[in-house]
Amino acid sequence: MRSLKRNRQSGLQSLLDQNPFLSDEELAGHFDVSxxxxxxxxMELGIPEMRERMKMVAQDAYTKVRSLSEQxxxxxxxxxxxxxxxxxxxxxxxxxxxxxxxxVRGHYIFAQANSLAVALVDAAIALTASADIRFNQPVxxxxxxxCTARVIANADKKVEIAAETTSGDNTVFTGTFIVTKLADAxxx
Amino acid sequence: MRSLKRNRQSGLQSLLDQNPFLSDEELAGHFDVSxxxxxxxxMELGIPEMRERMKMVAQDAYTKVRSLSEQxxxxxxxxxxxxxxxxxxxxxxxxxxxxxxxxVRGHYIFAQANSLAVALVDAAIALTASADIRFNQPVxxxxxxxCTARVIANADKKVEIAAETTSGDNTVFTGTFIVTKLADAxxx
DNA sequence: TATATAATTGGTATCAGGTATTAGAACCAG
DNA sequence: CTGGTTCTAATACCTGATACCAATTATATA
Numbered sequence: 001m002r003s004l005k006r007n008r009q010s011g012l013q014s015l016l017d018q019n020p021f022l023s024d025e026e027l028a029g030h031f032d033v034s035x036x037x038x039x040x041x042x043m044e045l046g047i048p049e050m051r052e053r054m055k056m057v058a059q060d061a062y063t064k065v066r067s068l069s070e071q072x073x074x075x076x077x078x079x080x081x082x083x084x085x086x087x088x089x090x091x092x093x094x095x096x097x098x099x100x101x102x103x104v105r106g107h108y109i110f111a112q113a114n115s116l117a118v119a120l121v122d123a124a125i126a127l128t129a130s131a132d133i134r135f136n137q138p139v140x141x142x143x144x145x146x147c148t149a150r151v152i153a154n155a156d157k158k159v160e161i162a163a164e165t166t167s168g169d170n171t172v173f174t175g176t177f178i179v180t181k182l183a184d185a186x187x188x
Numbered sequence: 189m190r191s192l193k194r195n196r197q198s199g200l201q202s203l204l205d206q207n208p209f210l211s212d213e214e215l216a217g218h219f220d221v222s223x224x225x226x227x228x229x230x231m232e233l234g235i236p237e238m239r240e241r242m243k244m245v246a247q248d249a250y251t252k253v254r255s256l257s258e259q260x261x262x263x264x265x266x267x268x269x270x271x272x273x274x275x276x277x278x279x280x281x282x283x284x285x286x287x288x289x290x291x292v293r294g295h296y297i298f299a300q301a302n303s304l305a306v307a308l309v310d311a312a313i314a315l316t317a318s319a320d321i322r323f324n325q326p327v328x329x330x331x332x333x334x335c336t337a338r339v340i341a342n343a344d345k346k347v348e349i350a351a352e353t354t355s356g357d358n359t360v361f362t363g364t365f366i367v368t369k370l371a372d373a374x375x376x
Numbered sequence: 377t378a379t380a381t382a383a384t385t386g387g388t389a390t391c392a393g394g395t396a397t398t399a400g401a402a403c404c405a406g
Numbered sequence: 407c408t409g410g411t412t413c414t415a416a417t418a419c420c421t422g423a424t425a426c427c428a429a430t431t432a433t434a435t436a
Contacts, residue, residue: 005412021247023393034414039395049394051239051421058246059209074295101370106316107262107302111295118294128294130322138315182289193383211422222385227424237423239392378436385430395420402413 008033009041020053074111075147083122085150088112094141103138109145109173113163116149121159123181129158133175143167149177157181196221197229208241262299263335271310271347273338276300282329291326297333297361301351304337309347311369317346321363331355337365345369 008031015030016022024042028035042049048056075090096108110133118126139145145165153160158178165173196219203218204210212230216223230237236244263278284296298321306314327333333353341348346366353361 020250021243025393036415037413040413043395051242051393054239054243054246055209057250058242101313101315103315105299105303106306106319107295107299110298110302111293114295114298115293125289127289127291127326128323130320131294132318132320134318135316213422224386225384228384239422379434380436381432381434383430383432385428387427387429389425391422391424393421396418398415398417400413400415403411405410406408 005041008037009045012038012041013045013047016047016053020057021050023050074108074115075145077116077119078146080119082120083151083154084120085148086116086120087149088116088147090145090147092139092141092143092145097141101138102140104141104143106135109135109139109165110175112145112147113149113165113173113175114177116147117161117163117177118179120149120151120161121179121181125182126159126179127182129178129180131175131177133173135173137170137172139167139172145172147173152176193229196225197233200226200229201233201235204235204241208245209238211238262296262303263333265304265307266334268307270308271339271342272308273336274304274308275337276304276335278333278335280327280329280331280333285329289326291328292331294323297323297327297353298363300333300335301337301353301361301363302365304335305349305351305365306367308337308339308349309367309369313370314347314367315370317366317368319363319365321361323361325358325360327355327360333360335361340364 011031012027015027022030024035024038027038031038041047047053075088077086077088079085079087090108090112092104092108096104098105110131113133114128114131118128145167147163147165149161149163151159152162158180161177161179163173163175163177164171199219200215203215210218212223212226215226219226229235235241263276265274265276267273267275278296278300280292280296284292286293298319301321302316302319306316333355335351335353337349337351339347340350346368349365349367351361351363351365352359
């Protein structure tokens with residue numbers, strides 16, 4: 001394979017990574033080759049046609065938006081005993097990081113613990129009142145965060161919950177949450 | 189207009205709202221009419237063809253994902269003086285709420301304050317080390333949250349920042365963040 | 377009941393953006 | 407000069423449409 005082709009193909013790949021909405025004709029114009037050549041390149045690289053690419057993006061986004069708005073918990077629930085304890089797992093992704101540091105932004109880690117803490121409370125309605133939290137060490141994209149939360153005090157209106165998030169053997173986050181129990185009448 | 193048509197058209201509209209990926213043929217099958225009838229209905233309702241609908245969803249999602257991953261700050265920055273203070277504004281939406289309570293989930297409010305606190309630190313790399321936070325009252329979708337953060341202590345490696353988030357006249361959130369300043373060598 | 381009108385169906389031509397395949401030209405190396 | 411790689415061209419076909427037109431069916435009203 002001559003380097004012209006190799007170059008074009010790697011260019012094609014990265015161009016479509018950036019912008020999946022380009023048709024073969026536009027691509028042909030960009031690389032100054034025929035449409036057929038682009039088609040051959042796509043075949044070799046296993047890149048589907050524009051419409052399929054758009055469909056993938058659309059479907060992906062559509063299910064993502066829906067599941068996000070339906071999702072009350074950040075992370076996947078692994079264990080939950082209301083009023084007692086719970087465990088959730090969060091796989092961190094590139095979307096959660098700071099560009100510069102490549103570390104996961106604190107509020108994702110907080111969100112996992114916070115939503116688990118709230119889920120733990122055995123009440124119709126529960127809201128975080130306060131929290132005292134500590135980020136012990138940075139988390140990088142790809143790490144699997146396991147959060148364990150436990151009720152440590154349960155009063156009439158307030159529940160105190162201790163949460164700890166680990167990545168492998170390391171404790172990356174600890175926090176204490178005070179969650180308020182509300183009756184339906186008190187909200188809205 | 190007869191009620192059959194009216195019914196079908198309102199059904200069509202809501203069906204496509206739920207699932208924009210249906211072709212005219214599938215829709216014709218669903219309503220047990222001809223493909224042409226579906227086309228006429230789409231014309232009258234001003235609904236574009238399936239491919240256009242997919243394209244809209246895809247493009248919308250694509251720009252959203254990109255801006256989200258490029259965005260280091262949750263909310264829009266209104267004022268920022270490095271090492272001193274900053275203000276950001278976050279318009280809360282339906283996507284941020286608990287189904288049951290209709291109140292904005294704590295970690296969105298936290299995320300706004302946390303990202304502003306980190307942005308405030310005059311260092312190449314800054315990470316939240318710990319935080320002590322308080323949610324004073326529930327926030328409902330649609331409220332505009334204004335977060336003000338101010339550096340209150342600045343040591344060699346640690347910066348202490350006080351943040352307050354208000355909605356109208358109400359203080360909905362207060363927090364103290366300890367942010368760690370890191371050199372590039374200490375990360376990655 | 378006859379008929380005007382609305383609603384629906386069917387068919388044809390055309391398009392974009394492809395797939396799949398075959399044939400051939402251009403280039404380069406041994 | 408021959409052979410393999412790379413590129414272009416040509417053709418038939420596909421899906422999901424648009425645009426248009428004629429025919430049919432259903433309904434309401436004079």
